[in-house]
Amino acid sequence: MKKTASWYLKNTILYGVMVILILACLLPFIHVVALSFSSNRAVTSREVFLWPVEWNLSAYRQVMGDASMVRSLWFTILLTVLYTVICMAMTIMAAYPLSKSRLKGRRLFMGLIIFTMYFSGGMIPDYLLVSGLGLVNSIWALILPGAVNAFNLIILRTYFMNSVPGELEESASLDGLNDIGILIRIVLPLSLPIIATLSLFYAVNRWNGFQDAVFYINDQAKYPLPLKIYNIIFNNSRPELLMTSGADATPVPGDGLKGASIVFSTLPILVLYPWLQKYFVSGVMVGAVKA
Amino acid sequence: MRKILASLLAVSAGLSVLSGCSGSSSSSGPASQSGSAPASNAPSDSAPASQAENKPSGERKTLTVEMFDLGSDSQQPIGKSYWYDWMQEQFGDPNNIDLEWMAIPRAEEVTKLNILMSSGDAPDIIYSYEISLVNNYIKQGGLADLTEAVEKNGQHLKTFLGEETLAYGQFGGKQYVIPQKRLFNGIVGSQIRKDWLDQLGLAVPTTHEEFHSVLKAFQEKDPAGGGKTIPWGMALNDMSMGYFSMQYAFKEAMTEEQFYTDNPWVQPGYREGIRFANTLFNEGLISSEFSLDKDSSQLKAAISNGQVGFVICNVGDYHLKSQGVVAALNQNIPEAEYVPCDPFENYEGKHPKLKYYPYGHYLMVPAASKVPEEAVLFLDWMCQDDVLFTLSSGFEGVHYEIKDGIPVDLDYNGDQKLSSDHNNDIRIIINGRDAGGFDASLKLRSESASPYQDFFIESYKMSEVDGIVDPWYFNGFQEPIEAEAKYTKTLNDKRTEMFVRLYMCDPAQFDATYDALVQEYMEAGGTEVMNARKEVFQRTMAK
Numbered sequence: 001m002k003k004t005a006s007w008y009l010k011n012t013i014l015y016g017v018m019v020i021l022i023l024a025c026l027l028p029f030i031h032v033v034a035l036s037f038s039s040n041r042a043v044t045s046r047e048v049f050l051w052p053v054e055w056n057l058s059a060y061r062q063v064m065g066d067a068s069m070v071r072s073l074w075f076t077i078l079l080t081v082l083y084t085v086i087c088m089a090m091t092i093m094a095a096y097p098l099s100k101s102r103l104k105g106r107r108l109f110m111g112l113i114i115f116t117m118y119f120s121g122g123m124i125p126d127y128l129l130v131s132g133l134g135l136v137n138s139i140w141a142l143i144l145p146g147a148v149n150a151f152n153l154i155i156l157r158t159y160f161m162n163s164v165p166g167e168l169e170e171s172a173s174l175d176g177l178n179d180i181g182i183l184i185r186i187v188l189p190l191s192l193p194i195i196a197t198l199s200l201f202y203a204v205n206r207w208n209g210f211q212d213a214v215f216y217i218n219d220q221a222k223y224p225l226p227l228k229i230y231n232i233i234f235n236n237s238r239p240e241l242l243m244t245s246g247a248d249a250t251p252v253p254g255d256g257l258k259g260a261s262i263v264f265s266t267l268p269i270l271v272l273y274p275w276l277q278k279y280f281v282s283g284v285m286v287g288a289v290k291a
Numbered sequence: 292m293r294k295i296l297a298s299l300l301a302v303s304a305g306l307s308v309l310s311g312c313s314g315s316s317s318s319s320g321p322a323s324q325s326g327s328a329p330a331s332n333a334p335s336d337s338a339p340a341s342q343a344e345n346k347p348s349g350e351r352k353t354l355t356v357e358m359f360d361l362g363s364d365s366q367q368p369i370g371k372s373y374w375y376d377w378m379q380e381q382f383g384d385p386n387n388i389d390l391e392w393m394a395i396p397r398a399e400e401v402t403k404l405n406i407l408m409s410s411g412d413a414p415d416i417i418y419s420y421e422i423s424l425v426n427n428y429i430k431q432g433g434l435a436d437l438t439e440a441v442e443k444n445g446q447h448l449k450t451f452l453g454e455e456t457l458a459y460g461q462f463g464g465k466q467y468v469i470p471q472k473r474l475f476n477g478i479v480g481s482q483i484r485k486d487w488l489d490q491l492g493l494a495v496p497t498t499h500e501e502f503h504s505v506l507k508a509f510q511e512k513d514p515a516g517g518g519k520t521i522p523w524g525m526a527l528n529d530m531s532m533g534y535f536s537m538q539y540a541f542k543e544a545m546t547e548e549q550f551y552t553d554n555p556w557v558q559p560g561y562r563e564g565i566r567f568a569n570t571l572f573n574e575g576l577i578s579s580e581f582s583l584d585k586d587s588s589q590l591k592a593a594i595s596n597g598q599v600g601f602v603i604c605n606v607g608d609y610h611l612k613s614q615g616v617v618a619a620l621n622q623n624i625p626e627a628e629y630v631p632c633d634p635f636e637n638y639e640g641k642h643p644k645l646k647y648y649p650y651g652h653y654l655m656v657p658a659a660s661k662v663p664e665e666a667v668l669f670l671d672w673m674c675q676d677d678v679l680f681t682l683s684s685g686f687e688g689v690h691y692e693i694k695d696g697i698p699v700d701l702d703y704n705g706d707q708k709l710s711s712d713h714n715n716d717i718r719i720i721i722n723g724r725d726a727g728g729f730d731a732s733l734k735l736r737s738e739s740a741s742p743y744q745d746f747f748i749e750s751y752k753m754s755e756v757d758g759i760v761d762p763w764y765f766n767g768f769q770e771p772i773e774a775e776a777k778y779t780k781t782l783n784d785k786r787t788e789m790f791v792r793l794y795m796c797d798p799a800q801f802d803a804t805y806d807a808l809v810q811e812y813m814e815a816g817g818t819e820v821m822n823a824r825k826e827v828f829q830r831t832m833a834k
Contacts, residue, residue, distance in 0.1 A: 044619040046592035066364050127406045136412070215406050218393045220360065220368055227396070231362025234398040241397065243530065243605055244420040246647060247475040247723035247736060248715040250361045250397075254615070255588075 029266075036060065036259030043255045059260035068220065069228060069264070075139075076207065076225040077268070083143045083206040084199050090148045091156055091198065096183050098153075099160035117150045127215055141216035142206075142224065149205075152198050159194045160187065200272075207269050225265045233258050353389045354665050355414035357404075359716055360394040367710035369394040374682070374710060374717055382672045388665055408433055408657060415660040416669065418471065418652045418719060423779050425653045426771035429467050435656040438466040440667040445469075448667070451674035451720070456649050463770050469670055470650030474723025474732055477754030479536045479644040480606035482746075483632035487514040487600055495632050499540065499567065502601075502634035506576040509600040523571065524599030525581035526590040531603050532581070532790055533635075535645035538564040539759065540635035542643075551762050551832070552824040554817055556789075556809045560638075562802075565793045569801055572794045582791045595619035597627050606754045610743040617743060631750040646758030648765055651722030674720045676727075682718045683725055685709050697731045712739075767824065768831065774823040778816030785812050 030050050035043055039054035047053045063069055097103050098110060121129070126145065135141040164187050172186045188195065210227035217223060223231075232253055242249045358369045367374070370392035383390045393414045395403050401421055407413040408428065419425065428434045441448060441457075449457060452472055460468035488495060488505070491512050496502040506522035513520045525531050538555070541564030545553070555561050571577050584590055593599050594609060594616050602609070609616035610629075620627050633642045656666045672678060684691050684698040690709060691698035710716055713724045726735040733748060740747035762768070789808045796804045813821075 040615055041595075041619045041622050044591055044616055045595040045623060046588070062364060068368065124406055124409050128410050131410050131412055214396060214399045214403060218395075220394050221371075228362070231360055231396050231398070232364075234362075240528075242608075243478065244652075245722070246473065246478070246605075246651065248651070248712070249605075250363045250366075250711060250715075253363070 032259040032262050034259075035255050036257075036263050038256055040254050040256060059254075059256040060264075062257060063260045063264050068223075069225075069261075071221065072223050072225045072228045073264075073268075075222060076265075079139060079142055079224060080203050080206045082139070083146075084203045086143055087147055087149070087152075087202045088195065088199055091153050092183070092188070092195075094148060095153050095156035096160055096187065099157045113150050113153060123215070130216055136216055137219050137222065139222065142209075142212055145212065146206075149202070152201060156191075156194060156198060159191060163194075164190050203272070204269060229261045229265050232261055349387075351387050351389060352662050352665055353391055354383075354416070354662050354669060355391040355393055356416045356669070356719075357395050357414045357418060358392050358719075359397045359400065361397050361711055361716055363711055365711050366716055367708065369716075372710060373707040374714060378717075381678070382669060386665070386668065388662075388669075390669075411659045413657045413659065415656060415662050415666045416654060416719075417657060418654045420652045422653070422765070423776050425468060425655065426776045428655065428657075429462050430771050430773065430776065433658055434467045435658045435660055435663040436465045436467060437469065437656060437663060437667055440656075440664045441466055441469070444664055444668040445671045447675050448671045448720075452650075459648060459650055459769070460653070461769055467655065469654040469667070470648075471652045471654055471719065472674075472721045473647050473649055473651040474721060474725060474729070475606075475736065475751070476647045476649060477606055477751050477758060478646055479530070479603065479754050480608065480750040481536060481601065481603040481632055481634075482609075482629040482750065483601045484514075484599070485628045485630040486626055490514055495630060496634040498636045499537075499634055503571070505634075506571065506601065507574070510574075510576055514600075515598045519596075519598045520600065521578050521593055521598045522576040522600045523578070524590050524593055524602040525578045526584040526587040527582055527787070527791070528585075528587065529787070529790075530605060531587065531590065532794070533564075533568060533603055534790070535761075535764075536603060536633070536643075537568065537635045539643040539645070539761075540564065540637045541567065543638060547832075548825075548828055551767055552821060552828050554813075554821050555763055556812060556817070562805055565790075565805065566801060568794050569796065569798060573798050577794070582795065591616045595623060597624040601632065607737075607740050607743075607747040607750050610740040610746055610750075612739060612741060629746065631746070631753045633753055633756070641757040643757045643759050644754065645761055645764060646755065648760050652719075654719065670720050673718065679718060679721060679725060680727065682714050683721075684713065695734075697726045697735050768827050770827060770831070772820070772823045772827060774816065774819040778820055782812065782816055782820065785815055 027050070031048075034048050034050055034052045036059050037052035037055055037057070038048045039056055042048050042053035094113075098106055100106075103109075120126070130136060130141050130145060135144065168186055168190075169182050172182050177185060208226055210224055210230055213222075213224050213227045217227070360366070360369060369375070375390070375392060379390050382388070391414075400419055401424055404413065404417060404419060404424065408417075425434075437445075448469065452470065456470050456472065457466070460466055460470045462468070483495060483505070485495075487509060491508050491514065493505055493508060494501075496505045509520055509522040515521075529535060538561065541560045542558055543560035545559055549558060568577070578584070578590065578593070580589065590599070590602070591609070591614075594602060597620055608614055612618070617629065633644070635642055635644070637643055654670060656663045660666065673682070685703070685707065687693065687698075689701070689707065690703050691700055693699070715722075715724070724732060724735060726732045733751060734744075737744040737747040737751075789812065792808060793801070793805060809817075
């Protein structure tokens, strides 16, 4: 292809915009990492930008030495794995039948599911429900209320409808597979990219989520990591809280410690990304259907 | 993270609307239960007596107590560390009570309490610093009337708090609240760079005219060098903007009724205080970007880099070891030194500034609680001298040794470690660590600012001079004012916006802007609040 001036111009703009976007996401994180490795003096004096000043590991020593932090980490890993597995099972089992036009009442069910995207009971009714079910202070309070995400369900259903050829399922059924067999042996293997993507959605959502835990969990041993970190960063650090607490105000943690806590909680999910990335490839279907 | 926060904010805003559905059906319960109980005559000087009197009898009860989850790494696990066991042993077992604890994140206390209260799951002892919350609960019948429980089980409490402080917990004649005792009532600490004053041959300013010329001298002589001097370092919070000290100095004489019922914006002289700040800002004497510095991080950086001449904060804040701002400054510039300085003198030659009521948070018992008397008994037990001293300092020889009359920490790090800052999360009946007597307590508190103890003590003493309790900042009346519950949040946000705009506007436009903003403020609920306060004032306080 001949590279004209306008081609260069377009690409320069395109790349420029992308670089800006990437930096906008990346720089704050690098800044936090740099803070977490710097001395208190350098952090307070704002000398740290992208590279640690007066390198030290005391913030990490403090975070790792905090038994409750490590315990929260394990709890959050357990929570996230359980949540993702349960969510995916629920979502798949709902989305597959709903993708079939022979299911009676399909529109009604879809309508009910979509309804929940627009209306919800509100925070207090939600709490009353969870409390009434006896789930308060249990890991299930953080799993069951969010076990199906209507948005993810719709994405998966659309994928089943559009990307898995009916002919494949037909031939499988001719070979004697029932609906469950078709789902497990034919449809799911063909849907790995979307399953990986939705699993990641669920997992990241659960990993970062804490506002339900604020209300449903009273036992510190069952704090997810983000709630723990939210407490470290925000409790007593607002001026009005400091002021009302007066002589009993709790020391505000330094930015270095905040940074170390944030890195500590983000690392596991960062490690997960590249590993899942291999599933984000298209082309699984190539050659599956012979013309 | 930001997304989560944003949605959290949205949710909590929604909650304030929803929280109206709190259960008032059970409000008549506890008050009438405690009906005919005879008042005990336990003399307040015999400490363990009240425990002995309440011999275990009948079925074992459970008392659940709220505990702030402070999120600090020094806080011990709530309900699962030594001092909780100690309280069970010392108070629970002798009284046939099982103590349980519920962790509530400090930054989410209001939201979580609202949910717990509306679902009836709240602990038996709850507390909050938010008067609007207290007002709401009282209005909706959510709190137990503790009048008789205090009469029966609260003999130590009465002595410990005193009639006057206890009266702050009475609303409409009923003891809905037990106020937490506050040991230190001073709030506002302002300081100035002594080394700069010496360098320029100036004295510590004591009036605002002197203050103005000192700031100007800082600006002209630029002691920080390179044009980096910030004569008055400011950030976007009420304290550093002078709301609690400078503004009071410009107010003129007023009647008690004006003081209670005229909104500060229309109190005589208030405009001049804001105008003074406007003048300073437009002369470039105040941090130019203070309105963007929400978390004070720019201000702290400027202080630690030796750029800031004068600054206002919570007493001694920047000198605290935990903040490390002045420590960082001295690492950067060893000879830099701040001294306490209070230049805001009013028409009487006084230096008025905000101080606290003699109480901290409001301790309450929900109407749904089955054990209001035991709740009072627990607080009554905790406030006894020996109990409180042990809770605040630990055991002699293990946690502390007495030196110069104050308990000095030993380096103890075992299982019986005190939680947070000397159990400040656990001893919910007192704010501040009591070392037996005020001077000893202050001396003890100043240790948190080591090596700047002397500065801290001096700054604290200055913070108490001419202190006034502002009925507009704190709770003004002993009864809930509906308009306040409704508008306070909106009006406070509006106030901050007004401050920023009035500090920064063109001096020529100042009066017009002031009038326009005050009108907006009044229309946004300010008038309703003022009228409601006038009504209550005339009914209850006017003589």
